[in-house]
Amino acid sequence: MKTYTLTVFEKTGEKLLDETFTAANDDEAKRIGEQKLKEKQFEHKTHRCTTSSGKLILFHR
Template sequence: MKNYFLTVFAPDGSSLLDETVQASSDQEAKELGHKKLDEQGYTEHTHRLVAPEGHMVLFHR
């Protein structure tokens, strides 16, 4: 399992959510990230999900 980092931003740039998502692949992390965003009502906020290697798996502006 790898640790992916999910961050949600407010319009002023401050962080609303910083969570770690554990997944075995980028695709699984993306699915889990979408699920967390839906559950917490942050789907339309600016967010990103970053892999431990540094590349973005999910981004919404």
């Protein structure tokens, strides 16, 4: 399992969410990240999901 970090920002730069989770691969992590964003109604906020090595797998501005 790999570790991923999902971060959501307000337009002012304020961090609204900074959550770490694990997934088997990047595709699964992307699905989990999108699900978490929808649950918290952050899908239209600026967000990113990265691997522990810094690879960007999900981004919205």
